[in-house]
């Protein structure tokens with residue numbers, strides 16, 4: 001339903017399919033179809049993959065994601081989604097994420113759902129994603145675990161702390177939100193509640209597989225820009241970025257790479273270290289974290305969890321970012337994604353994605369620098385100069 005909503009909101013299906021194919025070890029196709037659900041037009045996105053239900057572990061899925069030539073934003077969203085699924089599965093089965101065996105959610109079509117949605121959300125370059133109370137459904141459902149109540153255990157676990165309800169009285173007794181859907185919503189949401197004050201530009205309506213009488217089995221994605229309740233542009237500070245900093249002189253230096261990775265996974269836009277000398281000439285580091293206002297609390301929590309600091313300073317900061325877009329070029333018959341930067345609509349920079357270059361180099365045995373030179377040459381026509 002999320003894939004269909006993204007296509008309906010204007011995300012090119014190629015953007016979703018390219019990301020999915022970068023991960024899937026076998027052929028996958030995404031096929032959008034215009035359907036109606038209880039009489040309303042909607043987009044159903046079929047995921048066509050030749051795959052029986054394969055039981056993968058969390059690490060099997062993580063390895064697929066880590067090896068794939070994805071942008072870091074897509075990889076981060078997809079990893080965070082599956083990590084939530086692994087933690088929820090472990091909790092409901094009384095085991096650990098390392099021992100979790102995914103069933104349906106580990107199958108390629110579920111991996112395609114997660115990676116495709118991650119790519120679509122990245123393409124939209126959202127500052128915030130507000131999720132309305134989740135309709136989970138009612139009744140029972142059968143799966144690899146046999147018969148389960150709705151919401152099934154993994155969904156109930158994933159939606160802890162998130163507004164949810166059985167669904168409208170017209171909804172038939174059926175599962176309205178699966179574990180993959182619950183993980184995608186909660187891993188990518190920056191907030192929960194009714195529609196915020198906004199000017200809607202696009203409406204994507206994603207269709208579920210079933211079309212029950214009297215209930216529109218759809219998920220709606222409203223894309224637009226925030227305004228104040230009076231209709232003015234959103235006041236500064238609702239989501240303006242912050243620079244969060246702290247000096248740390250007593251953390252084992254081997255821990256810093258994981259600190260940076262966990263802050264990015266928690267939603268930081270960027271995180272870096274600078275070496276400093278503190279009082280008494282003690283060597284230390286300043287941790288700098290750039291974060292959007294509505295992810296600041298999640299990032300602060302992660303700083304206190306992962307480091308030894310007992311306090312941070314915060315500076316509201318202005319940001320001017322160029323518009324971005326993504327194109328592809330071919331090098332030795334392989335697809336290399338090229339990130340474009342646009343200033344006032346003019347393409348001023350075209351940067352091939354390193355992961356793709358490394359994948360071509362590995363596949364052809366050529367040095368990465370030669371592959372890079374060829375990709376830059378192939379991307380030159382994309383520049384408006």
Ligand SMILES: O=C([S-])c1cc(C(=O)S)c[n+]([C@@H]2O[C@H](COP(=O)(O)O)[C@@H](O)[C@H]2O)c1
Pocket residue numbers: 089092101102103104105106110141142143144145148152153154155175178179180181
């Ligand atoms: O695949 C797994 S691990 C799984 C766990 C659970 C639990 O509640 S535990 C339930 N299910 C059911 O499988 C289907 C498909 O789920 P997707 O998330 O892959 O769409 C659905 O009925 C789940 O309730 C799967």
Ligand code: NI
Pocket residue numbers: 089092093145154
């Ligand atoms: Ni389970």
